[in-house]
Amino acid sequence: MKRDENKRVYDQPGFFASCPKECESLLEKEIRDLGITRVFVEKGGVFFRCETDIACKVMLQSRIASRVFHEIQVYTIADEKELYSLAKEKWWDKIFDLKQTFMIKTLFDIDSKYKFKNSMIFSQLLKDAIVDNFRDKYGERPSVDTVNPDISFLLRIQKKEKGELFNAHILIDMCGEPLSNRGYRDVGFQAPLRENLAAAIVMSTDFDPNKDIFIDSMCGSGSILIEAVLIKGKIAPTYLRVRPYVEKKQITFDCLKHPWFINDKKAERLFIQYINEVYSQSIDALQNFETGQFLGFDISEQSLTITRSNLRAAKIPEQIVMLNKRDATKIHGIEDPPGIVICNPPYGERMGEEENLKTLYHEYGENLKQNFKGYRAYIFTSKPDLRKSISLQTKARIPLFNGNLECRLIKYELY
Ligand SMILES: C[S@@+](CC[C@H](N)C(=O)[O-])C[C@H]1O[C@@H](n2cnc3c(N)ncnc32)[C@H](O)[C@@H]1O
Known part of the structure; x- marks a missing residue:
């Protein structure tokens, strides 16, 4: 089912799980099996609405998802300049901290690639909007780190079904390391499957x-x-990734560093509970x-x-x-x-x-x-x-x- 923009309701947060091409329906099934009903299959992934802690379950339990993103905003824009003026108004300091580093990656769909060609300009203007917003409020700006940022934004530019306008979806990567990196793979083999x-x-x-x-x-x-x-x-694919967190409190999911997430106390508490459940279930399952x-x-x-x-x-x-x-x-x-x-x-x-x-x-x-x-x-x-x-x-x-x-x-x- 396609996302119907006119009927979208914002009573629940939105999430996007990305996956390899042609795996969308397997991912959709996994998401529905977790009890989520507002699910929309898109090219390269699945959009869904649910409570934030349930999206964390998708992140822990999905075998197919490459990453899970939280969608924080969708703007209707004609071009990149409009993106700048709309994004500058956002409360970025509720999303991440001035002292944290960030990066932005822009992905075009076919129509926006044809129209705009250069995705770097979009990343650049969204970055400018974010730093200008911080600077106006605090007189300081957060730094960009394209290698190991505290928070990664994904900007998806997609043409609207009718007319000449585009949707600019701003998403936050909740995972950090891709979920496909389970943590068991030896680097020495030449042709491993993801x-x-x-x-x-x-x-x-x-x-x-x-x-x-x-x-x-x-x-x-x-x-x-x-x-x-x-x-x-029935071992969650993140069972190795939860270990450093349970054993040493080492953060292996980026959202646990983000103010937008940790200020949602219920989501944070439940996510930590699910992490502990994955940890103990995997140990039991492998022993028996x-x-x-x-x-x-x-x-x-x-x-x-x-x-x-x-x-x-x-x-x-x-x-x-x-x-x-x-x-x-x-x-x-x-x-x-x-x-x-x-x-x-x-x-x-x-x-x-x-x-x-x-x-x-x-x-x-x-x-x-x-x-x-x-x-x-x-x-x-x-x-x-x-x-x-x-x-x-x-x-x-x-x-x-x-x-x-x-x-x-x-x-x-x-x-
Ligand atoms: C493309 S790789 C498999 C990759 C694997 N699916 C993974 O994710 O790591 C193909 C494998 O087939 C093995 N192979 C080639 N000919 C074989 C044969 N006659 N009998 C058994 N294995 C063979 C190769 O040694 C190689 O390890």
């Missing part, structure tokens, strides 16, 4: 955590396996995990070493995921119970690799036919030609993006 994309892949399958075996036959650095374990254990359900294979010893290191960083005990060095074209599934066999094979970005990969995909498909009867198989890849090398009937084709690379998650049912 953690929220790995979660989206698992959530797009029909994996039943109560009964299915889950095999990643080319596990790379283990992102898909780790996200599947977290889904099975069943073994034998998750298996990972890879032909490369180096990949397996990285997966082991990521599992350790993720605090997932070794016995939960069984890892073996194997050629995925020669493995076979456990017959009872069957389940999911998934993989994200190499794409072959380098010249000359394509032919070898065609053989790999073909042999992989033949092995699935022979040795994975009763399983549902999924392959996540970007290359249509390689997909055609698999001589199995496609059951579903789910579009997903790996950054800007258009990919498909292909499903096969094996009888």
Whole structure:
């Protein structure tokens, strides 16, 4: 559903959760599952209205969101000069402190990009409005820090449906570090999936955590396996990020530094309560995990070493995921119970690799036919030609993006 501007009511604050392309409906479902009903799917994310503490739940619990923003203002403007004069009137000192640093990033939609071209000018003028407002009141201004600011603003410029005017949405990033950085990933692996994309892949399958075996036959650095374990254990994806806060009061969500948030005592108290709940639930879940359900294979010893290191960083005990060095074209599934066999094979970005990969995909498909009867198989890849090398009937084709690379998650049912 599109946000209806005319019917917007401001009795509840607004939030925007961003996500990878094509993941909007998965994110919408997560948000609705948290009991939020005023939900509007937009390109690249989902806008919703709810109490601030409930938005904090989205930030803690969403596996798909890249960031969660609080929308503080929407102005209707014809150009950037109007933005300056409107924004200069805002009570910026209720939002953040004079001594805090800030930065602004502007994102255009297609129409505003065509009309205005340079997004830097918008960032610059919003910055001027903010510092002029502070200077008028206090004779001093806050500083800009584009590397590690205390508060980050996102300015989204979007053309209104009718006429020549634009909406300027001003949002505050509540997270700081993106939510996709779960905190378990080793930097040494070359082609890892972003953690929220790995979660989206698992959530797009029909994996039943109560009964299915889950095999990643080319596990790379283990992102898909780790996200599947977290889904099975109902462990919030921020479980590692809440630890420094609970154990050392180290702030790992930016909103806990912002006056607009901490002056809302109810929201702050409930957020801290939810943080503590995520912390204890994750410890319980990981201590009481069943073994034998998750298996990972890879032909490369180096990949397996990285997966082991990521599992350790993720605090997932070794016995939960069984890892073996194997050629995925020669493995076979456990017959009872069957389940999911998934993989994200190499794409072959380098010249000359394509032919070898065609053989790999073909042999992989033949092995699935022979040795994975009763399983549902999924392959996540970007290359249509390689997909055609698999001589199995496609059951579903789910579009997903790996950054800007258009990919498909292909499903096969094996009888
Ligand atoms: C694109 S990476 C997987 C990335 C992984 N999804 C992640 O997020 O880290 C592909 C992996 O397939 C493995 N691989 C290539 N050929 C294989 C084969 N025949 N059997 C098993 N693994 C293979 C590579 O070693 C590599 O780790």
